[in-house]
Amino acid sequence: MLKLTFLGTSAGVPTKQRNVTALAIECLNPYLSGSNQGNDKQNNPNKKSRPWLLIDCGEGTQQQLLHTKLSMRQLVAICITHVHGDHCYGLPGLLASAAMSGRREPLTLVAPKAIATLLEAITATTELHLPFALNFVAIEEVLSEQRDTNKVNIRLSDQHQLNIDITLLSHRVASHAFGITQTIQHRTLDTDKLLKQGIPASALWGKLQQGHDVITEDGQQLCAADYVNDDLSRTRVVVAGDNDTPACLTTALVDTDLLVHEATYTHEVLTKIQGKNPEFDPMHSSAQLVTDFVEKSGVNNLILTHFSARYQGFNNPNSKTPNMAHIRLDAETVFKGNLWLAADFDQYMVDGAVDSVSNQEGRQKGCQKENRVQYIGSARSY
Ligand SMILES: [Zn+2]
Numbered sequence: 001m002l003k004l005t006f007l008g009t010s011a012g013v014p015t016k017q018r019n020v021t022a023l024a025i026e027c028l029n030p031y032l033s034g035s036n037q038g039n040d041k042q043n044n045p046n047k048k049s050r051p052w053l054l055i056d057c058g059e060g061t062q063q064q065l066l067h068t069k070l071s072m073r074q075l076v077a078i079c080i081t082h083v084h085g086d087h088c089y090g091l092p093g094l095l096a097s098a099a100m101s102g103r104r105e106p107l108t109l110v111a112p113k114a115i116a117t118l119l120e121a122i123t124a125t126t127e128l129h130l131p132f133a134l135n136f137v138a139i140e141e142v143l144s145e146q147r148d149t150n151k152v153n154i155r156l157s158d159q160h161q162l163n164i165d166i167t168l169l170s171h172r173v174a175s176h177a178f179g180i181t182q183t184i185q186h187r188t189l190d191t192d193k194l195l196k197q198g199i200p201a202s203a204l205w206g207k208l209q210q211g212h213d214v215i216t217e218d219g220q221q222l223c224a225a226d227y228v229n230d231d232l233s234r235t236r237v238v239v240a241g242d243n244d245t246p247a248c249l250t251t252a253l254v255d256t257d258l259l260v261h262e263a264t265y266t267h268e269v270l271t272k273i274q275g276k277n278p279e280f281d282p283m284h285s286s287a288q289l290v291t292d293f294v295e296k297s298g299v300n301n302l303i304l305t306h307f308s309a310r311y312q313g314f315n316n317p318n319s320k321t322p323n324m325a326h327i328r329l330d331a332e333t334v335f336k337g338n339l340w341l342a343a344d345f346d347q348y349m350v351d352g353a354v355d356s357v358s359n360q361e362g363r364q365k366g367c368q369k370e371n372r373v374q375y376i377g378s379a380r381s382y
């Protein structure tokens with residue numbers, strides 16, 4: 001289960017309503033309740049754990065974070081799609097503030113090599129000292145060394161894992177999409193079956209759930225394999241950076257619950273911009289270009305973001321002033337799936353499929369959920 005919080009949804013420059021790009025993805029484990037949410041007891045014994053990733057870090061992202069409940073201490077990785085300033089100028093400030101607030105936990109940074117050069121220059125010139133390990137993963141190296149998988153693995157606990165795969169997109173500089181796949185293993189005990197067989201709740205149930213065969217007081221031998229199911233929950237979200245060719249994502253979108261993609265303009269505006277200055281193509285997508293592709297891709301849930309500052313926040317298809325209704329209409333001309341236009345602080349819950357492996361009946365693919373993606377409100381608190 002992944003919870004998305006949009007921290008910035010504007011392209012290029014911020015507006016009064018929208019900051020530049022950043023997206024937080026919290027990795028929730030629904031099998032752990034309340035304060036144990038996502039807790040990894042070995043590494044994190046004493047505090048609430050809600051590990052999260054940050055995709056892109058435009059200027060001002062740390063200020064946006066102050067309006068949410070996200071904790072910098074729980075940030076496990078930052079992924080930067082490309083080197084344009086509206087996607088990375090917030091990174092040095094965010095790291096410096098994390099250092100000043102006493103963070104000691106190591107942090108993974110997945111980014112183009114040039115981001116390491118940027119941080120080295122800032123470290124050398126501004127007395128920046130990070131009191132935590134920064135595990136830098138250069139995208140170029142991942143793409144060249146692991147042609148088949150392109151995966152960065154982050155282990156949150158024995159049962160809870162994240163895989164990040166990287167896809168090269170088409171933009172003025174090398175830009176990338178991150179495929180975030182969360183897997184959670186969970187073992188359930190078939191209590192109905194036990195009760196039907198006259199075996200009431202006792203310490204034996206706990207032993208069976210842990211996979212031990214047991215003998216009841218009246219001498220019945222119970223095989224754990226007959227009473228436990230191993231569930232594997234898998235949720236996959238693909239978050240694309242700036243990109244003028246959505247078809248680059250064809251392979252990445254297989255078995256994906258949700259795509260987050262830029263839609264900088266309507267198609268009409270994109271064509272006008274390209275026509276006005278043939279020497280300079282900004283290499284962005286229109287809403288129509290994205291939905292045209294996604295409609296054929298089999299992905300049913302799409303969130304558009306990274307809107308040009310020319311679009312005002314109101315919704316009026318009849319207004320001459322560019323506004324969000326124009327983007328929505330452009331997208332809806334072809335797309336019949338679930339579509340959302342992101343606003344700053346919007347939150348969405350993404351809940352993937354659960355495969356159940358009953359040791360008696362074999363693997364049952366399924367438990368397909370109807371509404372994989374739900375808008376759950378605004379994260380903003382003042
Ligand atoms: Zn951008």
Ligand SMILES: [Zn+2]
Pocket residue numbers: 082084171242
């Ligand atoms: Zn860009």
